[in-house]
Amino acid sequence: MLKLERVGKTYPNGVHALERFSAEIRQGEIVAIIGGSGCGKSTLLRAIAGLDRASSGSVVLDDITISAPHEKIGIIFQEPRLLPWLSVADNIGFGLGDRPRSERDARVAAALARVGLADKAKAWPRELSGGQAQRVAIARALVPRPEVLLLDEPFSALDAFTRRDLQDHLLDLWADTRPTLILVTHDVDEAVVLADRVLVMRPRPGRLFEQIIINLARPRDRNSELFDSFKRRVLTALDRSLDRSVPDADPKSTAGEAMWW
Amino acid sequence: MLMTLETTASAATDTPTATAPAGRWRRFARPVLGLLLPVGLALIWEAVVAAGWSNGRLVPPPSKVFATITELARSGELIRHITATMTRVGAGFALGVVAGTLFGAVSGYWGLARRLLDPTVQALRAIPSIAWVPLFILWLGIFETSKIALIAVGVFFPVYLGVMGAILSVDRKIVEVGRTFRLSGPAMIRRILLPAVLPAYVVSLRVGLGLGWMFVVAAEFMGASEGLGYLLIDGQQLGKPAQILAAIVIFAILGKTTDWLIEISSAPLLRWQDAFRPGGEG
Numbered sequence: 078m079l080k081l082e083r084v085g086k087t088y089p090n091g092v093h094a095l096e097r098f099s100a101e102i103r104q105g106e107i108v109a110i111i112g113g114s115g116c117g118k119s120t121l122l123r124a125i126a127g128l129d130r131a132s133s134g135s136v137v138l139d140d141i142t143i144s145a146p147h148e149k150i151g152i153i154f155q156e157p158r159l160l161p162w163l164s165v166a167d168n169i170g171f172g173l174g175d176r177p178r179s180e181r182d183a184r185v186a187a188a189l190a191r192v193g194l195a196d197k198a199k200a201w202p203r204e205l206s207g208g209q210a211q212r213v214a215i216a217r218a219l220v221p222r223p224e225v226l227l228l229d230e231p232f233s234a235l236d237a238f239t240r241r242d243l244q245d246h247l248l249d250l251w252a253d254t255r256p257t258l259i260l261v262t263h264d265v266d267e268a269v270v271l272a273d274r275v276l277v278m279r280p281r282p283g284r285l286f287e288q289i290i291i292n293l294a295r296p297r298d299r300n301s302e303l304f305d306s307f308k309r310r311v312l313t314a315l316d317r318s319l320d321r322s323v324p325d326a327d328p329k330s331t332a333g334e335a336m337w338w
Numbered sequence: 339m340l341m342t343l344e345t346t347a348s349a350a351t352d353t354p355t356a357t358a359p360a361g362r363w364r365r366f367a368r369p370v371l372g373l374l375l376p377v378g379l380a381l382i383w384e385a386v387v388a389a390g391w392s393n394g395r396l397v398p399p400p401s402k403v404f405a406t407i408t409e410l411a412r413s414g415e416l417i418r419h420i421t422a423t424m425t426r427v428g429a430g431f432a433l434g435v436v437a438g439t440l441f442g443a444v445s446g447y448w449g450l451a452r453r454l455l456d457p458t459v460q461a462l463r464a465i466p467s468i469a470w471v472p473l474f475i476l477w478l479g480i481f482e483t484s485k486i487a488l489i490a491v492g493v494f495f496p497v498y499l500g501v502m503g504a505i506l507s508v509d510r511k512i513v514e515v516g517r518t519f520r521l522s523g524p525a526m527i528r529r530i531l532l533p534a535v536l537p538a539y540v541v542s543l544r545v546g547l548g549l550g551w552m553f554v555v556a557a558e559f560m561g562a563s564e565g566l567g568y569l570l571i572d573g574q575q576l577g578k579p580a581q582i583l584a585a586i587v588i589f590a591i592l593g594k595t596t597d598w599l600i601e602i603s604s605a606p607l608l609r610w611q612d613a614f615r616p617g618g619e620g
Binding site: 154202 | 511512514515517518519520521525529530533534536609610611
């Protein structure tokens with residue numbers, strides 16, 4: 078269980094990026110965080126990752142308060158951020174530096190095969206396409222078997238075809254060990270196809286505006302009417318989140334969606 | 339279709355068989371192209387002197403320069419001079435690199451040290467290094483120590499700047515990857531900073547070595563009884579242009595060879611670089 082308790086962040090330059098954001102996320106749940114630019118999505122993710130400390134509130138994972146990067150939490154960024162001087166295999170094994178060589182090699186080989194890049198083990202990152210590089214980044218984050226995997230707009234730099242491919246692939250990988258996934262995105266389609274729950278944020282300062290539970294069975298058909306209706310709900314919520322005249326959902330209530338639908 | 343295109347494209351860039359014709363071109367034809375102009379000019383000059391159109395006294399023909407070199411080599415003089423110069427460059431370069439790397443690393447890694455140290459170093463850098471010569475002679479005498487000190491000063495600044503600049507420009511996003519995997523300070527240095535800094539470091543070593551060769555001549559001009567710089571001064575004072583040209587040619591060969599040694603020995607560590615093309619400079 079990941080508990081976000083009134084997480085707030087004010088940057089040293091005075092920008093109030095995030096305000097008392099609270100949520101409880103079950104182990105193995107897939108949560109998408111969506112919102113307009115400047116709504117504090119990435120700030121929130123970095124606070125959960127322990128990369129930036131929240132200025133108020135706390136992030137608690139299984140009774141551990143997160144204030145610095147933790148081994149149970151992995152993160153995938155918008156860019157693959159592979160280390161250019163390491164081969165693909167060594168990049169994937171980067172987080173296993175403290176394990177014995179044989180175990181590391183075995184886990185890296187398994188991960189390479191799982192993301193379909195076994196033939197690229199010895200390649201340099203520069204030799205990969207954008208989609209391949211992001212798959213390596215996913216493998217690198219998953220190899221240490223995190224309980225929580227954070228994804229910061231992981232597919233936004235990819236073309237539509239590769240993006241869909243990787244979304245499906247991510248779900249496959251998720252099914253292996255079922256980590257909690259928290260995905261920041263600005264792509265409504267992506268949020269609805271992946272998430273159990275979509276948290277819509279509103280900007281300046283970033284706050285939780287509304288949450289929408291996507292109770293659709295997987296694999297989800299992107300062309301079904303039900304899928305479309307969920308997309309419409311998220312879109313409507315997004316539109317309302319940008320409208321200053323609409324009051325915030327009470328951040329203490331987790332039944333926020335009942336207020337609107 | 340997309341996949342096949344992709345794999346053939348990558349195969350063409352990294353398998354040796356596919357690049358063999360292009361590689362052969364690069365290895366042989368390009369250096370030959372580069373040699374065309376100097377060798378052509380030398381041959382023309384040789385012919386001009388042989389035909390008697392010029393006496394070649396002030397600009398001796400290549401054959402005479404070559405004869406001077408072989409003569410110096412036969413008498414053992416050449417080895418003595420080369421050894422003296424190489425020893426000075428080697429010692430000065432080693433000192434300069436060690437000091438430049440240490441100070442550069444401290445300044446780059448530690449903000450307080452940078453604010454304390456860097457303004458002074460930058461001010462010292464603004465002084466033309468040759469200006470130190472009289473002081474070094476007073477302090478360190480006219481023998482080897484002052485010469486090595488001058489060379490070390492010349493090597494220090496590019497290495498210092500290169501190391502500090504490289505550390506300061508390491509991509510924050512890559513450092514963040516290290517943080518997410520909870521690397522300790524030493525592990526962060528070893529696994530992220532060192533490899534990230536290496537390409538710029540090699541460049542600064544090569545610049546430093548170039549300056550080392552420059553300063554050894556200045557050092558040997560200020561009174562030396564052996565060394566290639568001594569050959570230059572000696573040739574000027576005794577009116578032996580062939581000896582001056584011989585020393586210049588040897589400087590060129592040594593300078594290029596030592597630079598090439600750095601390039602070659604660092605190449606295996608830099609194969610990952612996108613822009614690095616082994617042999618591309620040849």
